[in-house]
Amino acid sequence: MKPFSPFTILASAATVLSLFSNTGVQAATGVDVSTLISEKTWACAKDYGYEHAIVRGYIEAWGQNPGGALDKNLVQNYKxxxxxGYETVDIYIFPCTGRDTCKSATQQIQDVLDVIDENSMKIGTLWLDVEVDPQADNWPTASGARSTLQAYKKALDNSGEKWGIYANKVQWTSITGSSTWELDSSVPLWYPHYDNERTFDDFEAFGGWTKPTIKQYAGTSNFCSAGWDKNYYG
Structure with missing residues (x-):
């Protein structure tokens, strides 16, 4: 057996240290995707230490696309x-809003639930993605947004699944008209802030949430021959 070189030892130490947060506590991390990822590529991400997986389940309307739809890769990505080796998989739902061609909130959620049921999928959390898409004009008015979000809350409450919200303070304020407007702060919050820091120190309270559950700390990052968003779980 060849002895380890100093460079190998330093590289290994750096890998271990990268899994720790600034407070010295081991940081759980994960990835989320909006494209089809092969089993081999998922395994590669897991080998890198990303223990949590989130896949897209529903696609919003945009541009000339008349309405939202189930993500055709949902089932295969889950499988x-x-x-x-991922024990559970979360699903994020980018809802179709702001257009008459969109299905109702109840039907969109039901479409996702039907896929989950038909494929015996064990889901950790359903995440409702609340963000502005300029191509879709998906949240045209604050009053309409509040009413629409309440409809999604009702559908998700009735789903039997654990659910949460994906949003940050800027987007929430822009969409609902107020940083303090509350939909349901009892559900978990997943917020984006691309500072490449695995810490919640940057979090700003909004919508009744004073503590997040997940932080999306990096946007599309390329490794294992795929593009991923990176998430920190504390």
């Missing part, structure tokens, strides 16, 4: 992640 590939499970086969790669």
């Amino acid at each position: 590939n992640a499970i086969a790669a």
